Structures are given as structure tokens and as C-alpha cells.
Amino acid sequence: MSTVLMFVVLAGFSYNLLIQFGLGFGSGSRPIPEYAGPILLIQLCCLFLTSFCIYLLFYLLSFVLNLDFFEYFLYVPLSSIGAFALETLASRLFPQYDGMDKPLRTSCAYAGLIPAAVFLSRSLAPSPVLALAVCICTTFSTLFAVLLISAIRERAVLEKVPAPLRGNPLVFISVGLLSLVFTALSCVFFAALGF
Amino acid sequence: MSENYRNHIFWGRTSPLSSLFCVGLLAMASSRFAYALTTGLCLLFVYCAAALVAAGARPILPQRGRPVIYLFLSSFLGSLYLFGLSLFSPLLAQHLLFVIILVPCTVIASGIFDRLRELELVEGAALSFQEAGIIALLMLALSLIREPIGFATLSFPGGAAGIIELFNASKTDFFPAQVFAASAGAFLLIGLGLVIYGYNRAPLFNGRTGE
Numbered sequence: 001m002s003t004v005l006m007f008v009v010l011a012g013f014s015y016n017l018l019i020q021f022g023l024g025f026g027s028g029s030r031p032i033p034e035y036a037g038p039i040l041l042i043q044l045c046c047l048f049l050t051s052f053c054i055y056l057l058f059y060l061l062s063f064v065l066n067l068d069f070f071e072y073f074l075y076v077p078l079s080s081i082g083a084f085a086l087e088t089l090a091s092r093l094f095p096q097y098d099g100m101d102k103p104l105r106t107s108c109a110y111a112g113l114i115p116a117a118v119f120l121s122r123s124l125a126p127s128p129v130l131a132l133a134v135c136i137c138t139t140f141s142t143l144f145a146v147l148l149i150s151a152i153r154e155r156a157v158l159e160k161v162p163a164p165l166r167g168n169p170l171v172f173i174s175v176g177l178l179s180l181v182f183t184a185l186s187c188v189f190f191a192a193l194g195f
Numbered sequence: 196m197s198e199n200y201r202n203h204i205f206w207g208r209t210s211p212l213s214s215l216f217c218v219g220l221l222a223m224a225s226s227r228f229a230y231a232l233t234t235g236l237c238l239l240f241v242y243c244a245a246a247l248v249a250a251g252a253r254p255i256l257p258q259r260g261r262p263v264i265y266l267f268l269s270s271f272l273g274s275l276y277l278f279g280l281s282l283f284s285p286l287l288a289q290h291l292l293f294v295i296i297l298v299p300c301t302v303i304a305s306g307i308f309d310r311l312r313e314l315e316l317v318e319g320a321a322l323s324f325q326e327a328g329i330i331a332l333l334m335l336a337l338s339l340i341r342e343p344i345g346f347a348t349l350s351f352p353g354g355a356a357g358i359i360e361l362f363n364a365s366k367t368d369f370f371p372a373q374v375f376a377a378s379a380g381a382f383l384l385i386g387l388g389l390v391i392y393g394y395n396r397a398p399l400f401n402g403r404t405g406e
Contacts, residue, residue, distance in 0.1 A: 072274055072292065072296050073270050076266060076296065076303075077266045077267050080266055112219060115296055115297070115300065116293075164393055165390060168386075169386045169393065171386075172382050172383070172386030173383055176380070176381070180374060183377055183378070
């Protein structure tokens, strides 16, 4: 149980990384429109399913083949193809959301989020059960990060902010401070767990 | 005036600091100068080689499915660099594994392949080199601030441990400025950098910041 908890905390710690990916590729740096809630949930389901399926694929392949460097080479293309396929399926199932502006951009497998989730689960989780925990926590921390950044942007519009700080600079500085808090919290968790 | 700067390599709308496609890489790779140097070289290699191959093979590439080919191409080039790096320094390759996986993501997210469509081979290679060079220089500049402040040292790739520290000025374990070496410090510095960038960019676009 403590091992699972450790993995869950580690996946929570990946929040910092996830914000980096989200912001770094422009996914989280714009406000989410009100109608985009269900689309975000669909995208998160795609993120979770793709990352867990890719983990399972490499987990099963590792019994037969030693892919070594080729494994890392395949993370990004497989993530993109998986996410694209699932989003196409989702657009068939939910045609009302097709064509709407998506909170997470699909151009590069959710801006590196899926490759990051696969990398984390492949590096940390030796079994599919733990990988499932890591993938779930990674998905929730993505949701948390996206909502948090959206809230920061909304507040920044309402408050009086000096002109040079408006927009992305304020988001980065706020995220930097939040990142500091989360790093400290995860250190406390690790100390409590004896790592 | 603003028209001249619309497609500028540093001030334009598609530039790295305007579209912010590379900030994840900037934050992660700039914690140490050695990492920034290695990742910068990887970025130059993947950008330029991918652009050359994409421009050279344009007549034989199918119209449909090109993005998938570009994805595989840039990922392959990234893993090729990783393989070369692991021969030179296995520990450094292990440290930078995660960052180098993200280099192909950055190359694709930059939209360079769309811009290369209208350019000739040499022009495309020059544009890729300039864009990758700007990101690499930004990475190096950030690492030159973060590493001396955060770790009180300056490192270069090499040695058995993967990096060589030129000096080490930190005398105690308690070093509060270490926060600048963490991702939190990177975000704060990038935020401040963006303030300066936006302040200097606004007059070029007749007062519009592009927000």
C-alpha cells in the first residue's frame, strides 16, 4: 500500500512537469471557455486511455523484445496517433462537440502530456496496477493544472494588474510560486513516507 | 513597422517567446549549463536535419499523412542523438533522457514544417537553424543565470559523472537560492523575462502586444 501511495505522490509531484508541458506548448496559457468543460473531460479520458494503453503495449513487449532506445523513439509518435484515433472516435460518439475549440491542443499528443505520462509510468511502475494508479493521478493532476491556470487567468482579468505583467508573464510567475509550494509539499510527503 | 516584424524570427508571432511552444523545454533543460548545452545541440541537430530531410524528400512524400511522417522523422532523429550521446556519456544521456524525448515534441509544436512548405532547401535549413539557435541561446542564457545562483557552480558536459563543475562556491547544505535551480525558479525567471520581452516588443507593433 505504501508503495502505491509513493507512486501516487510521485504522480502528484509530476504536476510540476505537467504544468511545464501544458504551458510550454501553449495548452494551458489561454482561458477555457465555459462550454469546453465536457470537451476537457473527453480529452482527459483520451489522455488516460492512451497513456495506459501505451504502457501496456510496452509492458507486454518487454517480455518478448528488448526495445531499449527504440522504446523512447516510439513514445511521441504512438502518443500522437493514439490521441488522434481516440479523439476521432470521440467526435463520432459526441458529434455536438466536434469542431469546437479544444482546451488541450492535439497537435502534438496534448503537448507532450501523454509521452510524459507514459515515461513516468514506465519509469516508476513495475506492474500494470501501479501504472494504472500513476496514469489516473497524472490525468487528475493535468485536470487540476488546467483548471488552476484558467482560474489564474480569469482572476488576472478581473484584478488591476500592471500592463507589462498582463497575460502570460503573470501566469508564469503565479505558476512558479505554486510550483514552489507543491515541491515543498511533495518533499514533506516523501519524508513522511521515509524516502 | 509592425508588418516588418510580423514574421520576425525573434519578435514575430511565431517566434519562440511569442508562441511559447518551447517553454517546457526551456524550464527543464536550463537547470544546468551542461544540460542546456547538450539539449541545445540536440535541438539544432533535430531541427536542421528534420528540415533538410523534409525539404529534400518533399517530392516523394505523400500529401496525406505527412504530419505522421514528420513525427516519426523528428522522433527518430531525437533518438539518434540520444544514442550518440549515450556513447559519449551514458550518465548524461540518462539524466537528459526525458528532456530529449521532448525535443521532437517541441520541433513539431513549433510548426516549422508548415512554414517550410513554401521555402527552398537552403532557405528552410537557414530558417530552422535560426529558430533552433534562438531557443538554444535562450536556454543557455537561462542556465547561466540559474546554475550559478541555484547551485553556485558552472558545469560543462564531460567526465565520468557526465558533467564537470568548473567551481563550487556553495559552502553549506542550506542554500536558499537553490529555488532558482528548481522548476519554480525557472517559471519565475521566464515570467520576468517575458515582461522584459513584451515591454520591448510592444513599440515594434505600434503599442499592441499581441495578446
